[in-house]
Amino acid sequence: xxxxxxxxxxxxxxxxxxxxxxxxxxxxxxxxxxxxxxxxxxxxxxxxxxxxxxxxxxxxxxxxxxxxxxxxxxxxxxxxxxxxxxxxxxxxxxxxxxxxxxxxxxxxxxxxxxxxxxxxxxxxxxxxxxxxxxxxxxxxxxxxxxxxxxxxxxxxxxxxxxxxxxxxxxxxxxxxxxxxxxxxxxxxxxxxxxxxxxxxxxxxxxxxxxxxxxxxxxxxxxxxx
Numbered sequence: 001x002x003x004x005x006x007x008x009x010x011x012x013x014x015x016x017x018x019x020x021x022x023x024x025x026x027x028x029x030x031x032x033x034x035x036x037x038x039x040x041x042x043x044x045x046x047x048x049x050x051x052x053x054x055x056x057x058x059x060x061x062x063x064x065x066x067x068x069x070x071x072x073x074x075x076x077x078x079x080x081x082x083x084x085x086x087x088x089x090x091x092x093x094x095x096x097x098x099x100x101x102x103x104x105x106x107x108x109x110x111x112x113x114x115x116x117x118x119x120x121x122x123x124x125x126x127x128x129x130x131x132x133x134x135x136x137x138x139x140x141x142x143x144x145x146x147x148x149x150x151x152x153x154x155x156x157x158x159x160x161x162x163x164x165x166x167x168x169x170x171x172x173x174x175x176x177x178x179x180x181x182x183x184x185x186x187x188x189x190x191x192x193x194x195x196x197x198x199x200x201x202x203x204x205x206x207x208x209x210x211x212x213x214x215x216x217x218x219x220x221x222x223x224x225x
Contacts, residue, residue: 001110002225003191005166007159008137009150009175010117013195014104015127016095026082026089030075045070053118053149054180060120060144084122091126096133097197099215104136106219116159116173118143118150118180139163150180156188172209174218182208193218 011017020039027034046067052058058066065079068086072079107113115137117124121144128134139162143149146158156173160166171190175181178194183206185192194208195218202211212218 001222002170003111003172003222004170005112005114005163005172006107006222007114007116007171007173007185007190009173009177009181010115010119010124010127012097012176012197013174013181014097014100014115014133015131016097017090018093019090021093022086022090025093026086027071029085029089030077032075041070042067050118053143054151056148056152059147064120087120087123090123091130094123094127094130096131097215099219101131103215103219104133107222108136111222112163113137114139114141114159114163116141116150116155116184120144150177151184151187153184153187153189156184156190160188172222178203178206178208182206193221 008014020036023039023042024034049058049063049067053060053063064083068079068082072082075082104113113136115124119142121142124140124142128137128140139159141155141159141162143155146155148154168189169191172193173181173185173188173190174193174195175185176195176197182192182194186206192208193210193212195215196211196213199213210221212221
């Protein structure tokens with residue numbers, strides 16, 4: 001195989017990330033019926049915070065707390081308590097994307113695999129355990145622990161150090177987010193593959209080396225490489 005290492009993003013690359021369903025489950029435990037309009041209001045706060053996090057303007061703790069400030073005030077809870085409850089709910093509903101297990105089983109004897117994620121530690125580790133994938137990935141690099149997020153090249157350099165400084169042309173980054181995963185891989189000087197499951201237009205100025213619409217297509221691509 002052409003590549004020695006495959007680095008994966010986690011959310012919406014290997015795992016479904018249905019935030020609306022997770023929030024509905026979490027808020028149901030506080031006696032709140034969380035509707036689509038509530039989710040849209042939440043996202044008006046959450047999405048800019050994620051952009052700021054990826055730009056290094058806020059840290060993980062600030063993101064986690066500030067996105068729940070409105071609901072924390074309404075429910076008389078601490079924002080971090082709501083965030084923890086949300087991550088717990090997301091872990092409960094976690095599932096793999098179609099083709100993920102087949103892909104990983106096909107690759108595990110041929111390449112080394114790692115994860116680089118901007119997600120949060122509590123959710124990442126429990127999902128890997130519950131889906132039986134804990135032994136597939138090393139390193140597991142989580143931005144919350146490193147203190148810097150994709151697309152910054154420093155989180156990749158942190159991973160490379162754990163990978164014993166591999167030849168960069170033999171490392172492939174796979175992810176669904178062109179702005180963090182693909183631009184991050186480009187910033188780090190490695191090859192990239194955009195998992196574009198929803199047929200989105202390629203952002204101007206971001207050029208992945210490969211583009212696939214499913215993990216099955218990725219498997220076919222890698223087996224031919």
